[in-house]
Amino acid sequence: MKLYIYEHCPFCARARMIFGLKHIPVEQHILLSDDSKSPTNMIGEKMVPILQKDDGSYMPESLDIVDYIDSNYGDKPILTGDRSAKIAKLITQINQYDYRLECPRYIKMNLAEFATQSAIDDFTTSKAQKMGSFADCLAQTETLASFVANLLNELEPLIISPDACNGRLSLDDICLFPVLRNLTCVKNLMFPVKIKSYLQSMSEQSKVNLFFDKAI
Template sequence: MELFIYEHCPFCCRPQMIIGLKQLDVAIGIIMEGDVETPTRMVGRKVVPILRKDDGSFMPESMDIVHYLDQASAPAVISAGNKAAIDAWVERVWPLMLRLCVPRFTRADFRELATDEARAAFIAREIKAFGDLQALWDGTAEFLAQLQPRLDELETLLAQGPADTLDESDFRLFPALRSLTIVKDIAFGPNVRRYVADRAARCRVALFDGKAL
């Protein structure tokens, strides 16, 4: 099997988590930004992630891929249910996370941005979605000030430490927090730092600290 991703994409992080957690033999392929033809040929539209199954068919949608991979290799490891408070936190923070991360994603080194053409296509796509990227960059201090009370809330939600098993909420929370590691001045509290480090290690998913801007 092969998983096609953008390295920066939080949705692509989800299936990477289950692959690393279960140490599955799934190759990772990169779709270049600006490449509409490849994903459209696979699943009929420009989208990532995409899983090529062993039978040659293709599957989109990140959580569908997560559950398929979990069930394909016994035993399944994702705990039933989710954490409503965590899911609500992610939903509230997601737009703010994007304002901080998107301008940094466009400047950082990712394999899907390895050519000038790919980076230009990505920048154009994000300008269309989010407007003036320089204005977002310049708003970093304000956005971080807005985010900090939310991170303080998360400290309380994660006070008991990382659970031994992962549920669906982990596949929403960790990708959001991983994305935020690209923000150089992010101030995670000790509980959040412990959670991020634990999930990154368990799932064998690299953080963006080394690319932080």
């Protein structure tokens, strides 16, 4: 199987996680951010992640990929834990701020999807239409990071175990870890102890890297 991704994409991280958690081999291919031809040829639109199955067919949509792999590979499904409405709400609240913190940093982190200037320019133009200039977003770092830090403090008591946020692996881990993982690219953002332990444990389990070493 092959998985087409961007390294920075939280939805791609979801798909990557299930392969790591279940120890299922997959070839990962990172597309350039401005490559619209490849995904369009596969699924008819510019979207990642895309899974190429063993039969050669393509599957988009991160949670569909997660469900497909969890249901059909390995001894049995592993995402069997309960879900938390409180965690889902906090993910939504963090998403109000995180892209403005992260997107201006992604293009400075030597990620493969931004290996060309045209890919950087395309991403910058596209995101600026939605969130304002990257320079303005960077200038708001302190304020945005403060909002996120408060939400992380609310989240910390909800983390039951570093190995699974609700005590047993669930879709909440698939949705939560990528959001927290991307925040590790913000250099001065402080993570509560339990959340940092969760990040490190989940990264090791899923084989999805964190960005602490690239933080800006």
